[in-house]
Amino acid sequence: MRFPFMILALLLLAPGLAAAADTPNFVIVFTDDQGYADVGCFGAEGYETPNLDRMAQEGRKFTSFYVSQAVCSASRTSLLTGCYNVRVGINGALSHKSTVGISAEEMTLGELVKQQGYATAAVGKWHLGYQQKFLPLQHGFDRYFGLPYSNDMWPYHPRLEGMTLEEARKKGYPDLPLYSGNEIIDAQVTPEDQRQLTTRYTEQALDFIDDHHDKPFLLYLAHSMPHVPLFVSDKFQGKTEQGRYGDVIQEIDWSVGQLLARLKKHGLDDNTLVIFTSDNGPWLSYGNHAGSAGPFREGKGTSWEGGVRVPCIMRWPGKIPAGTSCDELAATIDIFPTVAALADAPLPEHTIDGKDIRSLMFESPCAKTPHDVYYYYWGSRLEAIRSGDWKLHFPHNYRSLTGEPGKDGKPAGYTKGSTDLALFNLKSDPGERTDVKADHPDVVARLKSLAEAAREELGDGGRKGSGVREVGRVN
Template identity: 55%
Template sequence: MSLCLSLGRLLLLVAMVATPAVAATAGDEPPNIVIVFIDDMGYADIGPFGCDAYPTPNLDRMAAQGRVFTDFHSATAVCSASRAALMTGCYPERVSIQGALFPGARIGLNPAEVTIAELCKQKGYATACYGKWHLGDLPEFLPAEQGFDEYFGLPYSNDMWPYHYGSHDLSAGVKQFRGDDYPPLPLYEGTEIVDADVTPEDQARLTTQYTEHAVGFIDRHAGERPFFLYVPHTMVHVPLYVSDKFAGKSGAGLYGDVVMELDWSVGQILAALERGGVDENTLVVFTSDNGPWINFGDHAGSAGPLREGKGTMFEGGYREPCVMRWPAKIPAGGKTDELATTMDLLPTIAALIGAELPERKIDGKDILPLMTSDAPTPHEVFYCYYNRELRAVRDARWKLHLPHQYRTLDGREGGAGGVPVAYDQATIGLELFDLKNDVGETTDVAGDHPEVVERMLAHAERARAALGDRLTDRDGSEVRPAGHVPLPELEQATAGGE
C-alpha cells in the first residue's frame, strides 16, 4: 500500500514536471490582450493557411511561435453582426444586431451589454480601439460608451460613402455620387469627427494610421499598466487602398499589396510589444469578421477549399483564418482542428484576467485548453445564423444545412478593378455534410446518417425556441433588444411615406 502511494506520488510529480504550465496562477501578472480583426479576409489569404501568391512573414512568424486554428469561426458572415458577437460573446440574434448597420441608424449595440473592453476595465486595464467600429455611429453607441478609453477610426464600412464602386481611382480623382444614399465618410478620434469627408487619398493612409495609433498605445502602457488593444482594420473590405510603401510590392495585384501592408502592421505591433518588454505576456489574436466578398473578383480574397463566401453560412462565409500567439502560455508551432469561435474570446479573456462574466447569458466558451493543448472543443453545437435565419447547425464533425436560399456566383468569375458582378440566387434543401472529410461541403450524406440528421434537427429546434428563426417565423424567448435612439420629435412628425 505504502509502495503504491509512493509510486503514485512519484508519477504525479513526473507528470507535473513534464506538463507545460499553461493555466494562470494567482501570482501571475495578467496578460495584455491584442485582437487584430481584419474585414472580409478569405480563409486562404495568409501564409499559415496556404497562401503563396505574396509573402506574409509576420503572420508566418506568429504561427511558428504560436497556434493556428483551422476550424475557427465568426458568429456570422456580415460586418455589424459579427462584431457584436466578438464584443459580447453572444450570437448576434441574442443581442439583436443584424446585418451591416448603415450611417445614421437609430440602433446600435445596447450599452447594457458587457463588452470585452468593459470586462478588462474591471481589472484596471487601459483600452483602445483603432479601426472600423460598425456597432452604431450615433454618440450613444460609439466605442467611448462601450468601454474604450481611446478610439480612432471609421464608424462603419469604408464603402458607405458617396463614391460608386470602381469610380474612385486615385489617379483619376473621379467622384461620382450615389445620390442621397450615403453622406460623406467621417473619421473619428474619440467622440469627435477629425475628418468630415474622407477621400480616397485618406483611405490609402488608414492602415498606417491605425498601426501608428496601436504602436503609440503600446509604447505608452507597456510595463506600466495592463492593456486591451482592439485593431479592427478597415481593409480588406472594398474599396481597396494601400499606402505608397506597399503599392505594387506583392506582384499579386492590389489585393496582395493590401494584405502585405496588414502583415506589416502585425509586425509593427509585435515589435512594439518586444520593445516594451511585454512580448512574452501578451496574447495576440489575428482573425477576421467574415469571409471574402467573392463577387468583387480580383479585389476579393480566397476561401481556398471552402464553399462560397461572405453573406452565406457555407464554410467560406464564416470560417476564418486565426492565429494566436502568447509566448508565456501558448506552445510554439501548434495547431488545432477543433471548433472555436470569436464568441469564445470574451469568456476566455475573462478567465485569464480574473474578471467577472456578465450576469446576462452569453454563448461563448473558455477555449484556453484549445490554445495550450490538444483538448477537444467545448462546443456541443454551433448555430449558423444569418440575419435572423437559422441556416445550418453544426458540431465538431457534422453540419446540417436547413432549407434556405443563398447567394452564389455558381462557378462564375467575380468582377475586376473594384466593380462587382451580380450574384445568382440558389436554394439548398436539408443536406448533411461531414466537415472532417468534406470541408468543401460537396457531398450530401443525410441519407447515410439519419440519426445525425435527427439529432441536429433537435438542436435546431432548441435554437429557434431561444433565439428565433425568420425562416420558420419564430420569435426567440432569450432575445435581448438592441440599443435604440428614437427620432427627434420634429423628425418623427415628418417621417414616413413611401
C-alpha cells in the same frame, strides 16, 4: 548611503510588480473580409505574410475557427460581447441610416477588462452603430480612432463611377467621417486618406502600447482593409504578384510586425496574448480585389464554410505551444469568456454564448472543443447547425456568383442559390460537396432536435427566441 533606501523601495514595489507580471495584456487584430486562405501559413499565393507566419511559428493556428455571421456588424458584435449576434439584436451591416446599435445593457470586451483596471483602446472600424451613444467611448474603451462603419459607405463607392460627389450624396452615399474619441476629425475622408488608413491605425495602436506598457491593457485593432474599395500606402503599392489585394494584405502583415516589435521593445512578449482573425470570408464578387476561401464553399454573406470559417492565429510565448495547430471548433464568441478567465474578470449576469477555450489554446495537443453545438444564422434565420464533424443545412436560399467574378474593383452580379436539407461531414468533406443525409438519418434527427433548442432560445425568422435581448435604439 542611498542603496539601502533603493533596496527598501524595490522591496515595497515588488508585490505590485509581480501582480502586474501575472496580469496579461490582450491585442486583438480583426481584419475585414479577409478569407481563410489569405495568410501565408493558411495557403496564400502571390504574396507573403512573414509576420503572421512568425506568429503561427511562435504560437498556434486554429483551422476550424468561426464568426457568428458572415457580415460586418453581426460579426463584430459577437466578438465584442461573446454572444451570437441574434441574441443581442444586431444583424447584417449597419449603415449610416441605421437607428440601432449596441445596447448599453450589453458588456463589451472593453467593459469586461476595465473591471480589473485595464486601459483599453479601439482602433479602426467600429460598425456597432454610428451615433455617439453607440461609439466605443460609451462602451468601455478609453480611446477610439477610426471609421464608424465600412469604408465603402461614401460617395466614392465604385458603383458610383461617373457621378459627381453631389450626385452620389443624393443617391444616399454620405461623406465618410474619421473619428478620434467622440469627435469627427475629418468629415470628408478622401481616397488619399484611405491610402493611409492602415498606417494611421497602426501608429495609433503603437502609441497606445507606448502609453500603457507599464499597466495591463487591451487593444482592439480592427483594420478597414481588405474590405473594398482597396487602398494601400505607397510603401506597399505594386509589391506583390497577386496585385492590389496582395499589396493590402502585406501592409496588414507589416502592421502585425510593428505590433510584435513594440511589444518586444517594452518587454511584453511573454505577457501578451495576441489574436489575429477576420470578420468573415472573402467578398467573392470582387474577383481580384477579393481574397480566397481556400477549399471551402462560397464566401461572405453565406452560411457555407467559405463565409463563416476564417483564419485565426494566437500567440503567447511560454503559454501557447509554438508551431502548433488546432482543428477543434472555436469561434470569436469564445474570446470574451476566455479573456475574462485570463484577466480574472467577472462575467456579466446575462447569458453569453461563448466558451472558455484556454484548453484549446494551451494544451498540446489541444483539447476537445467545449461546443456541443454551433449555430449558423443569416439575418434572423437559422440556416445550419454543427455538432462534432457533422453540419446540417436547413433549406434556404443564398447568394452565389452569376458567372465570372468582377475585376479591378468592379463587382460581378449575384444569383440566388438554394439548398434543400443537406448533411455534410466536415472532416471528410470540408468543401460541403456531398450530401450524406440519406446515409445518416440518426445524425439528421439529432441535429434537428438541437436546432429546435436554438429556435426556442434565439429564434428563427419570424419566430422570436425567449433569450433574445433588446437592441440599442436612438429616439
